[in-house]
Amino acid sequence: MSVVESTDVVVVGSGFGGAIAAYHLAAGGARVVVLERGPWLTGKDFDHDYLLGSSYTRVFDFVAGDGMSVLGGNCVGGGSVVYFAALPRAPRFVFERRGSIGRRMWPSAISRETLEPWYDRVAESIPVSQQGWDDVSYAGGLWAAACDHAGGTANPVPVGVDNTQCTNCNWMMSGCRFDAKRSLLFNYLPGALAHGAEIRPLHEVEHIARKENGDYRIHYDVIDDEDYRVHTGSGTIDAKIVILAAGAGATPVILQRSAVALGGMPEAVGRYFSGNGERLNTAVIDEERVRDVLGLDRGDGRAYEANQIGKGPVVANWDHLDGSLPEYSRYSLEQLYFPPGLGTVLAQVPGKPEPGWFGVEKKEMLRRWKSWLIIFSMIEDDNEGIFGPPPPTGNAYRISQQMLGRGTLSYRPTANTRRAWAESDAEVKRILELDGLAKVAPWTNDLVGAYTVHPLASCRIGDDPRTSALTPGHELRGHPGIFVTDGSAVPGALTVNPALTISALAERAMPGIIQAARERNIPVSAGAPVPTATSTPAGSFR
Numbered sequence: 267m268s269v270v271e272s273t274d275v276v277v278v279g280s281g282f283g284g285a286i287a288a289y290h291l292a293a294g295g296a297r298v299v300v301l302e303r304g305p306w307l308t309g310k311d312f313d314h315d316y317l318l319g320s321s322y323t324r325v326f327d328f329v330a331g332d333g334m335s336v337l338g339g340n341c342v343g344g345g346s347v348v349y350f351a352a353l354p355r356a357p358r359f360v361f362e363r364r365g366s367i368g369r370r371m372w373p374s375a376i377s378r379e380t381l382e383p384w385y386d387r388v389a390e391s392i393p394v395s396q397q398g399w400d401d402v403s404y405a406g407g408l409w410a411a412a413c414d415h416a417g418g419t420a421n422p423v424p425v426g427v428d429n430t431q432c433t434n435c436n437w438m439m440s441g442c443r444f445d446a447k448r449s450l451l452f453n454y455l456p457g458a459l460a461h462g463a464e465i466r467p468l469h470e471v472e473h474i475a476r477k478e479n480g481d482y483r484i485h486y487d488v489i490d491d492e493d494y495r496v497h498t499g500s501g502t503i504d505a506k507i508v509i510l511a512a513g514a515g516a517t518p519v520i521l522q523r524s525a526v527a528l529g530g531m532p533e534a535v536g537r538y539f540s541g542n543g544e545r546l547n548t549a550v551i552d553e554e555r556v557r558d559v560l561g562l563d564r565g566d567g568r569a570y571e572a573n574q575i576g577k578g579p580v581v582a583n584w585d586h587l588d589g590s591l592p593e594y595s596r597y598s599l600e601q602l603y604f605p606p607g608l609g610t611v612l613a614q615v616p617g618k619p620e621p622g623w624f625g626v627e628k629k630e631m632l633r634r635w636k637s638w639l640i641i642f643s644m645i646e647d648d649n650e651g652i653f654g655p656p657p658p659t660g661n662a663y664r665i666s667q668q669m670l671g672r673g674t675l676s677y678r679p680t681a682n683t684r685r686a687w688a689e690s691d692a693e694v695k696r697i698l699e700l701d702g703l704a705k706v707a708p709w710t711n712d713l714v715g716a717y718t719v720h721p722l723a724s725c726r727i728g729d730d731p732r733t734s735a736l737t738p739g740h741e742l743r744g745h746p747g748i749f750v751t752d753g754s755a756v757p758g759a760l761t762v763n764p765a766l767t768i769s770a771l772a773e774r775a776m777p778g779i780i781q782a783a784r785e786r787n788i789p790v791s792a793g794a795p796v797p798t799a800t801s802t803p804a805g806s807f808r
């Protein structure tokens with residue numbers, strides 16, 4: 267006879283949405299188990315190379331869909347471990363967006379004003395700091411100077427990085443070895459652990475079933491530490507409350523797979539996916555022109571190297587985040603850097619009409635990769651992504667032992683989205699080609715379609731049940747006790763990096779979730795203080 271385990275709350279996924287929920291529920295007194303499909307790495311586990319089996323391939327999940335590829339985190343801490351930690355708040359107009367449904371997408375109860383106190387909480391917890399110009403890398407300064415030269419403005423972005431610890435090593439994406447990045451391993455997750463939450467790495471949730479008494483049974487597989495295609499075990503846990511926070515590429519898939527066992531699913535689950543309107547342009551800098559026109563010079567004979575721009579986006583142009591502009595013409599432009607690898611294929615030779623993956627010009631461009639400035643646009647897309655029928659397990663068909671999968675998401679950019687990308691491409695070109703500073707070309711979508719590191723909206727909150735899977739309180743419609751607190755709950759593109767908004771929404775949802783837990787006889791109270799940030803990452807003494 268198998269023993270069925272039970273707890274008060276199961277949290278699926280340990281990224282922003284999961285960690286915040288786990289902290290508040292555990293701090294309030296509930297018994298919390300967090301199931302996380304990825305491994306649990308900290309500090310010295312984070313490698314500085316791209317080899318198979320390094321932290322780089324272990325902590326990422328790259329899923330190619332039909333017209334959209336999604337890159338996300340796959341580890342305890344989720345996307346916070348791999349992200350660039352740029353943490354701006356969404357502009358006011360975002361909350362008034364109508365998008366593809368012709369009426370306000372966001373619940374009427376949420377605006378920038380009402381979200382402000384929740385943004386403040388997260389900013390204090392992580393903590394987020396506003397960088398000054400002294401913190402800005404050469405590449406950030408170059409982007410700012412180019413914007414100024416073109417008649418625009420630029421600003422250092424707020425970040426979750428302790429700049430005193432940062433060595434600017436350029437390996438931010440494979441996890442921070444120097445504990446400079448304030449990932450969830452330093453705030454919400456240690457807070458949850460300190461209050462008795464249990465985090466189980468390498469546990470992938472496959473589906474959820476409803477029990478006769480109204481509780482839920484969560485079915486999971488145990489994943490092999492090296493080959494994620496291999497399941498080494500399986501099990502179930504019963505819980506009164508389920509928090510789904512597997513990320514916008516995975517949460518709808520778990521729910522789709524659970525539709526039969528749960529007895530139906532809102533139609534909006536797995537629809538309205540947004541890639542946050544992302545797009546990249548590569549500028550190949552003419553270093554002499556930069557010296558002559560902008561008066562900038564590194565002084566060591568090289569304009570800049572990857573090592574100097576490894577901190578991710580440090581400077582952003584927000585000139586087009588203007589609420590008086592029509593929808594689909596508002597976007598931000600952030601300077602950042604992607605290391606060679608996939609980027610060297612997708613980055614295109616400026617001036618060539620067709621995408622070129624090989625050839626002399628491509629080779630020359632690659633040779634000059636240390637003179638690249640990459641500009642990241644975030645436009646308003648049209649929520650055009652739709653998930654097809656789910657794979658038997660996981661969020662995708664795994665096609666290699668780590669990192670790579672083929673998913674069921676299809677994305678056909680509408681005319682609105684394509685026009686918005688064209689406008690932001692033209693603006694990057696205008697700024698950086700002025701007076702011959704650089705040659706600019708967008709990355710090609712021909713190989714993997716559009717791509718995003720900011721998946722959103724695949725299971726979103728809203729007032730209208732037809733176009734939103736969740737109530738404004740993040741409860742899955744028709745399934746009391748199941749809540750979604752990750753990026754899938756965000757209604758649409760934000761025109762800026764989303765982690766702070768995802769987190770503010772999760773914080774905002776917590777009092778209602780705790781109330782629902784109390785109604786299910788879980789002895790839990792609301793009002794936990796912001797977690798105390800630690801300098802020792804959660805799990806380092808496992």
Ligand SMILES: Cc1cc2nc3c(=O)[nH]c(=O)nc-3n(C[C@H](O)[C@H](O)[C@H](O)COP(=O)(O)OP(=O)(O)OC[C@H]3O[C@@H](n4cnc5c(N)ncnc54)[C@H](O)[C@@H]3O)c2cc1C
Nearest residue numbers: 279281282283303344345350351352471512752753763765
């Ligand atoms: C390279 C990169 C750079 C980024 N930089 C920034 C930035 O500078 N600023 C910013 O705001 N955002 C950034 N992001 C995006 C940010 O990381 C995400 O928006 C954020 O992490 C999403 O939070 P979430 O709670 O939705 O899900 P996630 O943080 O993705 O967490 C989901 C977790 O669920 C786990 N999971 C998935 N399926 C299952 C399952 N079946 N069972 C159990 N666990 C599961 C995953 O392994 C993951 O740990 C970046 C992302 C990437 C990839």
